[in-house]
Amino acid sequence: MPTSPPSPPPSAESNAVLTALATRVLTRIDPLTREIVRLIVANEPTYQARGAVPVGLLTQSVDGNVRRILEALAGVRRAPEEELSVARTTGRRRAEQGVPLEAVLRAYRLATELVLGSLLAEVRGRPYDELAAFLDVTSAVMKVMDRHSEAVVDGYRRAEAELLLRDAQRQQATFDALLEGRGSDPQFAAGAVDALGLPATGPYVMVVATFDLAAQHSLGATRDTCAAYSFPAAWRIRGDREIGIVALGEAEAPVQRLLDALRRHPVGRTGVSDPFVALHQIPEAYRAAELATRTVTPGDGPQVVWIAERLPEALIVSSPALAQRLAQRALGPLLAQPPTEREMLLRTLAVWYETGRSAPLAAERLYCHRNTVLNRLRRIEHLTARSLEDHRFLLACYLGLLTLRLGQDKVRPAAPASTT
Structure with missing residues (x-):
């Protein structure tokens, strides 16, 4: 689908008419500012809240923004940063005051509508060529207003990001202080x-x-x-x-x-x-x-x-050296066996515990006969020279198996007893 050709730039005569209109409105900016403030306070609940945006500060802000828009339309040339500084400051202050961005933009739109209405009021009753000239520059007027509105959003977003960062830093500092024990201070x-x-x-x-x-x-x-x-x-x-x-x-x-x-x-x-x-x-x-x-x-x-x-696992990982010593003392003789026998005996012992120390249930899990499980348990008792009926040895073996599972590579077979 073909696009429409861009509109030709306004003529010098049209720009001159716009300059004259904006200059005349500037001479009556005080009543325009008061009317804008009145309408904002009347129509925006956030601005009605006591202390949210004091009327004095709102009036100062509206005056600054309207003045910069009219001056731009009147042909006052400033660097972009300087021209838009008041709009950015407005956005920043509203973010800091907690005014929602949607409310800020509605207030700004209301202000620009009244500015546009004031310009139209100036051209009414004037010669037709002035009205035609003003209509010729309407798009230029809207571009200036849009530029200032975008600057408000930019200032708001920047302040919002800074506030979020500040809040995040405060939250992190508070969190860290609680981890360090500051919560004891009421x-x-x-x-x-x-x-x-x-x-x-x-x-x-x-x-x-x-x-x-x-x-x-x-x-x-x-x-x-x-x-x-x-x-x-x-x-x-x-x-x-x-x-x-x-x-x-x-x-x-x-x-x-x-x-x-x-x-x-x-x-x-x-x-x-x-x-x-x-x-x-x-x-x-x-x-x-x-x-x-x-x-x-x-x-x-x-x-x-x-x-x-x-x-039990927490007890082991909180005292690893002691847990490894316990595992070595309880299961060291099993760890010293050839790999195949060692794994078979440790697996049988672990399953026996998991099945409530039931040989028949352990046999089902291990796919072997009940007597095979009992023979392996007797082999463990023979190697360790301890009885699985001894509750202390029973507990030590269980904790030893947990230690192996949580850090098997750190547990070594028991050293041979000295004969001297």
Whole structure:
């Protein structure tokens, strides 16, 4: 479809008429400004709110903007940055005052309509050639007004971005302070819940979710899930971890509800602390959630774990040297066997625990006879010189198996006993 040819530029005579009209309106700018302010306050609820934009400041702003538009139409030449500085300042101030951009633009549109109306009023009753000349430059008038309107938006957006950055920096600083224990200060705690947008009272939990730095889709997935299921939360990213303070609300079994939501879309290793009610408990809860993530091995795949369900594993990963020593002492003789026998005995022992120490059930899982399981258990007792009826040895073996699963490469076979 062919496009219409561009309109020819206004003639010198038309520009001269526009200059004269704008100059005449400039001489009566005070009543025009008052009328614009009156209409803005009457028609925009945001401007009606007490203290949102004081009338004095609004009047000063309207006067500055209208004056710059009329001066541009009257032929006053300024550098673009200088011409649009008042419009950008208006946009910035309204963003800082919390006036919605839509309300700002409606007010600005109302002002430009009244400016255009004032120019039309000046040309009414004038000779026909002046009216024709004004119509010839109408598009030029609208371009000037659009240019100033765009500058308002630009100033608003820049200020908005700065305010968001400032808020984000404040939130991050507040979050970090809570992790460091500042929540024990009642005054700081009261300001923290406000800054982070959290409910003033718990229960809360800490959530730590790892994500793959190379897979951008995983970043924010835990945060999105909490938002989707209406859990108010504040978040902080540290390295490859997303840390959240999540408010549980008053629903029945709130921790289970959160776990169910997170487990529908697991990403990486996610640890959840026990519930707590006061912000001074955040450091301990954070350590618990972080500890919970360490109970999931990389080979386990994405998992969401609650510290209350992983206490034995947490005990092991929180004291790795002691756990390795315990595993070596309990299972060292098994680890010293040839690889095939070692794996067979450790697998049998693990399945025996998993099936409630039932030889028949373990045999089903291992696809062997019940007596085979019993013979392997006796072999373990022979190698360790300990009885699986001994509750201390029974516990040590279980913790030893967990240690192997969580860090098998760090546990070495027991050294042969000295004969001297």
